[in-house]
Amino acid sequence: MAINIVIADDHPLMLRGLKDFLVSKGFNIVGIAEDGNSAYNLIVKLKPEIAILDIRMPHKTGLEIAEDCKKNNIDTKIILITFDKEEELFQKAKEFNVYGYILKEFAIEEIEICIKNVLKGNPYFSEDLKDILEITKPNLDIIESLTKTERKILSLVAENNTSQEIASELSVSIKTIHKHRSHIIAKLDLDNKPTSLLIWANLHKKYF
Known part of the structure; x- marks a missing residue:
């Protein structure tokens, strides 16, 4: 059975590249958005298994969408893609039950394995990000x-x-x-x- 996915990014080239890649891997892209409000509305309406969201978008960020999904008991599993490596954002993502956190420079390389992990209920975070967090995390x-x-x-x-x-x-x-x-x-x-x-x-x- 094809997995239904909503994707959102305010950069059209990134959005198109991600869509084309996921379709080529057999995933069903049911909705595409270029801003946070549209993305959240699609999630509420379509109830996809997964939503892949840019963290920084107009009107509503990926983190704010994740927070709203948690508050409203929406079962869609959120994967965030971002250039941000700040530990504070990572901690908020965990707080809002985000299942995946991928750095944009590795998005195409990691997104498929991320989705496979998330579908099994296993959180997935970019390997490069884990290294950074190990440095900043205290004993x-x-x-x-x-x-x-x-x-x-x-x-x-x-x-x-x-x-x-x-x-x-x-x-x-x-x-x-x-x-x-x-x-x-x-x-x-x-x-x-x-x-x-x-x-x-x-x-x-x-x-x-």
């Missing part, structure tokens, strides 16, 4: 080793608070905050540059 065991106070300090650092402001917030001396910061830096194996802890805290604030 969760190290974060677990931080005390409750150290985590609180990290969250305040991530909000760009100074040591003096953190001391006031926690009703302790600035000397105590400096001591905590030293312990945190040692546990995280960071260098002693003034900005190192701030950068780390901002990159990983979702983990503490």
